[in-house]
Amino acid sequence: MERMEEKLDKYEVLQDLMRRRGFAWGSFEIYGGSRGFYDYGPLGATIKRKIEQKIREAFQREGFFELETPDITPEKVFIASGHVEKFVDPLVECRKCGARFRADHLVEEALGIDTEGMSAEHLTQLIREHDIRCPECGGELSDVWYFNLMFETRIGPYGDQKGYLRPETAQGIFVNFRRLNAFARNKLPFGVFQIGKAYRNEISPRQGMLRLREFTQAEAEIFFNPNETEHPHFDEVKHEVLRLYPIEHQLKNLGMIEITAEEAVKKGYIMNTLFAYYMVMVKRVLLDIGIPEEKIRFRQQLPEERAHYSRDTWDAEIHSERFGWVECVGIANRGDYDLSRHMKMSGADLTVLIHYDEPKIVKKLEVSLNMKRVGPKLKKDAKRINGLIKGWDEEKKRELVELLEKDGKVTIDGYELEKDDFIIKEVDEKITGEKIVPHVLEPSFGIDRPFYLLLENSLVIEEDRTYLKIKKDMAPIEVAVLPLVAKEPLKGIAYDIFRTLQKEGFIVVYDEKDTIGRRYLRYDEIGTPYCVTVDNQTPEDGTVTIRDRDTREQVRVKIEELPEKLKELIFGS
C-alpha cells in the first residue's frame, strides 16, 4: 500500500516537473485541451530530437537510407495495405444502458465461432438471429458498425479524393519501393527508414503520453531475400545477452529467459540471425538513449495480438514503475504482405531479380503448330490455337508430347491434330536469375513512449533534492555556467566562458540569479550534468570548478581546458 502511494507520488512529481520545467504537457490547454495530444516544451523537444538522432545514427550505421513521405495519403494506399478493411473495430451499443462492446467478441463468445473478416451486416444478423443481448443489463443491442481508427480527410477543394492521415509511416516506404530498389541498385538486402508522425484515432486514449492520437515513429523496413536470412555481421552481436519472453513462456507462465542472441537462434526462440541481429540493434539503441538494461525485455506477441500484416513480432518493452511493461519498439516480420498487396492493387512490378551465381541452363520444350500443314485445315483458327499452345506451361506441353507419342494424334478445341502438325523442339534456356517479392523485417520505434520512460527511469527523488539522472549526452541543457556570486569580476568571466562554450556547440546557459546552492538544484532538476562555477580563485589563477550532478563533487580545471574536458565528460570523446 505504501509502495503504491510512492509510485503514484513519483508519477505526480514527474508530471509536475514535465509541465513546470518545460518538458511536455497536454496540448491546447487554453481551450480546455484535447485528449490524446501532447506538446513538447523547450527541454522536451530537445530530448526528443536527441532520441530521434540516436535512432537515426543507428540506422545509418547499418547503411539504411532515410526517406520522408507525406502524412496525408490517398485512400488507395490503405486499401492496398489492408488498413481500410482491417484497421477497424466492429462496435455495438446497448440500446438500454448505452454500454459499448466489441461486436466480434460478443458473437465469438456467445456462439463459439470465428468471426474473422465478417461484415457488420453479418454480425448484426447473427446477433438478431441468436438474440445476443447486452452482457451488462440484458438489453437489446444496436446494429453493428465499424469504427476505423484512421483519421479521414478529403484531398482537393471539391473533396474529390478521399484520404487518410497515415496510421504508420511504413506505407510511405513500401509505395516507393521501385525507386528505392533502383537507388539500392537492385541489390538485396537494403534498409530504408523514416522518422515522422503517425495518427490513430484511438477510442479512448489514456495514460498520459503513452497512447497518443498523434505520435512520432521511427520505422525501418529491411527488404531481404527470404532465402537468405542470415545476417552477415551477426558474429559481431552474437554474444549480446537478450532478455526474452517467448510465446510459449507466456502461455505456460514460465517467466523470462536470459540468453545470448546466438543461443536464442540455435534453440529456435528467434527465427533467424537476421531477426536476432536487429533485436540486438534495438536493445543497443535503447541503452544508448539511456534506458537501464534491466528495464528492457523482448516479448513475443501472441498470434491474436499480431497486426494483420505480421507473421511474427517481438516487442521491445521498457519497464515503467507506473505502467508496468510498456511496448516501445515492435520488430515485425511482415513477409511479402505489403509489397504483394501493392503489386496487386497498383499493377506495378515490385519484384527484384535475384541473380544466380552462374546462369542456369534449363531444358525447355518449345511447341508450336506447323502452320504450313495446319493452315489449310484450320483456316482462321490456326493462329489462335497456335497462340494458345505457345502460352501453355511446361507441364501441359509435356502432356501433349506424351499423348502424341502414344496415340499419334490429339484433339484441341475440336480439331484433331497429328504429330506432324506440330513443331516440337527441346531448347536450352539460359536463366540468369529469379524474380522475387522481397520480404520485410521492420523495427519500428515509438519516440514518445521511450521519451516518457527515459524521464521516468531517470527521475531520482532524494531527501534534499529531486533530480533527473538522465544519461549525460541526452541532457537538454548540457552545461550551466555560474558565477559564485553576482558580482564583478566573476560575472564577466563567467559570461565569457558561457559564450565560448556556446560557440563550441554545447547547449549551455548562464545564470547568476539566487544563491549557488539553489542554482545547483535548479539544474539538477532538469538533468544538467555539469555546472561550471567561477569563484574567487578564478581571477587569481584562471581556473574554474566543474560540479558533477550525480556526486555533487567538484574538480578544478583551467578555463582553456574546459571545452575539451566537458566534451570528454559529457560525450565520452
Next chain:
RNA sequence: GCGGUGGUAGUCUAGCCUGGUCUAGGACACCGGCCUUCCAAGCCGGUGACCCGGGUUCAAAUCCCGGCCACCGCACCA
C-alpha cells in the same frame, strides 16, 4: 464511449456544504532590488487564478444543466 470523483495564479491549496462580508486568502515558484564567497538562507517590492458555455437569483468561485479536461473502474488498444 459508460460509471464514479474532481477542475481556484507556474505549482500546491483555503473558500463551495449553509450564495452577499471575495476588491478571492496563504505557501512555494517566478520577476525587480538589497544582501550573499559552494549546495533550496534573509529582507523589501512586484506579476499572477475561480476550466468553458448556458440557467436560477437582486446577487454565483459557491446552486442547477451541458461541454471540455484530469484521475479511478469498465470497455477499447490494428
